[in-house]
Amino acid sequence: MEKLFNHLANATAKLAGRPWTFIICLAVVLVWALSGPVFKYSETWQLVINTGTTIVTFLMVFLIQNTQNRDAAAMHTKMDELIYAVRKADSRFIGIEHLTDKELAVILEEVELRARDIHAGHPARAIKGKPGVRLEETITTISETIER
Numbered sequence: 341m342e343k344l345f346n347h348l349a350n351a352t353a354k355l356a357g358r359p360w361t362f363i364i365c366l367a368v369v370l371v372w373a374l375s376g377p378v379f380k381y382s383e384t385w386q387l388v389i390n391t392g393t394t395i396v397t398f399l400m401v402f403l404i405q406n407t408q409n410r411d412a413a414a415m416h417t418k419m420d421e422l423i424y425a426v427r428k429a430d431s432r433f434i435g436i437e438h439l440t441d442k443e444l445a446v447i448l449e450e451v452e453l454r455a456r457d458i459h460a461g462h463p464a465r466a467i468k469g470k471p472g473v474r475l476e477e478t479i480t481t482i483s484e485t486i487e488r
Contacts, residue, residue: 345406346410348403350407352400352403353404353407372389432467433447450467
């Protein structure tokens, strides 16, 4: 069921983001507006567009949220892998999307201070706190301690 929903969400998102979809929707609204005099701008005439747009909006909210959630999860995973793969990167940044807003604000402030230093031509400063340690480094340190 989940794969079917993901496929439907992806296909709908791809279709909804195309220029022709916008043009078709615009044409529907124009036809509806031009048909106003024929239906004497009745409540039923207004109800047709209101109901149609409400249903489409309601369904699209869930499809868009689904695709955004999966896209964000994939992006976080890719960024975490890049941080892990680059030796000079601070591994404490892996998984920071799970921190509280307050914890993220502290990190963002530090990163912005570092960015200002760099743009001003000063050497970059380290982010406050204990640097993250990779598993391989921990194993190497333990092995070296055992060998002594």
